[in-house]
Amino acid sequence: MNVNKENINFETEYLTDEQKKQTLNDGLARLKAAGFKMTKKRQEILEIFIEEGKYLRAKEIHDRLTNKYPSMSYNTTYRNIYDFIKVGILESTEYNQEQLFKINCMDQEHDSNHHHHHFICRLCGLSIPLKACPMDHIDTDLSDVLIESHRFEVFGLCATCKLK
Ligand SMILES: [Zn+2]
Ligand SMILES: [Zn+2]
Numbered sequence: 001m002n003v004n005k006e007n008i009n010f011e012t013e014y015l016t017d018e019q020k021k022q023t024l025n026d027g028l029a030r031l032k033a034a035g036f037k038m039t040k041k042r043q044e045i046l047e048i049f050i051e052e053g054k055y056l057r058a059k060e061i062h063d064r065l066t067n068k069y070p071s072m073s074y075n076t077t078y079r080n081i082y083d084f085i086k087v088g089i090l091e092s093t094e095y096n097q098e099q100l101f102k103i104n105c106m107d108q109e110h111d112s113n114h115h116h117h118h119f120i121c122r123l124c125g126l127s128i129p130l131k132a133c134p135m136d137h138i139d140t141d142l143s144d145v146l147i148e149s150h151r152f153e154v155f156g157l158c159a160t161c162k163l164k
C-alpha cells in the first residue's frame with residue numbers, strides 16, 4: 001500500500017485549527033489523568049492522528065516516527081497507540097485482519113455525543129460519518145435479549161481512490 005499521500009487533501013470529519021488544538025489538549029489532559037507520562041513521542045503520535053483525521057495503520061504511524069527517531073521500535077509505537085485506545089483518545093476497527101486507528105470522533109465538536117457510523121476507504125483510510133444507524137431499522141424481535149453494543153461500518157473506495 002502506498003502511504004505517501006501527503007499531497008492529497010482528505011478532509012471529511014472537518015476540524016478547524018482551533019478544534020485541532022482543543023482535541024490535542026483534551027487528549028493530553030486525558031493521558032495525564034490516566035497516569036500516563038507525557039512524552040514528546042506520545043504528543044507527536046497524537047498530532048499525526050489529529051492532523052490526518054482518518055484511519056491509519058500502526059505501520060504508517062511508525063514509518064513517520066522513524067523518520068525522526070530511527071531507533072524507535074515498532075513495539076513502542078504499537079504500545080503507545082494502545083495506551084491511546086485505553087484512555088479513549090483513539091478508536092480502532094479492522095479491515096482484512098489489519099487494524100486501523102483513528103482519533104475518537106466523540107472528542108470532536110462536529111458530533112460530540114452523537115452516536116454514528118462510518119464509511120471507510122479501504123485504501124487511504126478516509127472516513128465519512130453516516131447519518132443513519134441500522135439499529136433503527138431492524139424488524140427482528142429482540143425484546144428478549146439485552147443488547148450491549150453493535151458495530152456497523154461500510155468499506156469501499158473514496159472518490160479519489162476509485163479513480164486510481
Ligand atoms: Zn465520526
Ligand atoms: Zn481513499
Ligand SMILES: [Zn+2]
Nearest residue numbers: 115133134135
Ligand atoms: Zn448505531
